[in-house]
Amino acid sequence: MIEIEVRGLEQMEHVFEEIAPKHAINIMRATVHGIAGEIRKEAKAKAPRADGTLSKAIKAKRRRMSFDWIQSDVIVEHGAAARNDAFYWRFHEYGTVNLPERPFFMPSLRAIEAGLPDMLRDQFVKKFTAALERQRRRLSR
Template sequence: MADRLRIEMRGWDELKRGLEQLGPELATRAGKSAIRAGAKALSEEVKAATPVGDEDTSRSYRTKSGESVTVDYGHMRDNIKVKMGRPKKAFNVVAIVTFGSAFWARFLEYGTVKMAAKPFAKPAFDNASIIVLEKIKTSLGASMDRLAKKYGRR
């Protein structure tokens, strides 16, 4: 039998009513701010859980023309970024926590044919879910109040 986790958060109904009073455009602006804040909190949790080595991160290789090229991708932790995505529907908001050019993060998280998986992002996400939801909730409320005051709504 699988363990079940029940999370109860209060205040979402009030936020929903407030968003409806703001209208779709202002509600989307408030949502973008809140989702960005939640994604930022998630990225901080993932950064804290990301393993970091102390070895040199630059690599050199030769191109087909024989030119020597040196590339430095940096550490995984340095590449973690939050970017806003393009939603598929109007008035939706998408934020993405990405590892940027640290393509090897996928190998570590999911494993390869020759290496077992050593997940760090998924456990960090699971541990941070309540923190992220609270951050979204408080940021959404603050954004709604700020926009309502600025545009004379509510």
């Protein structure tokens, strides 16, 4: 499993505690999920394109919060219940005896890692602005 830890969220949480404590968690969840969506886009762009099933199977999924952890995962759907079963993604990523590795997730992560602080700021501003706009419309009714 590949994990990325984002630092600097504490400062944003502090701002929310003072300005808008009610909406803080929702905006932070949306921000983290927005970053997962960017990683998903990058992975889809780099995925092998034999039949298109693999790129369709790459999804960003929110996880339930537990112990104040905000988390979103980028997964590849596989199994009987999957709409696009791409069980073979790991064969491309890590290779097999007969198939050389053709990684697409790790290069996507490396590409995103370099611009993560800017992406975090952009996603935060985008989600915060949208939340403020929703609140403004709600109050104007």
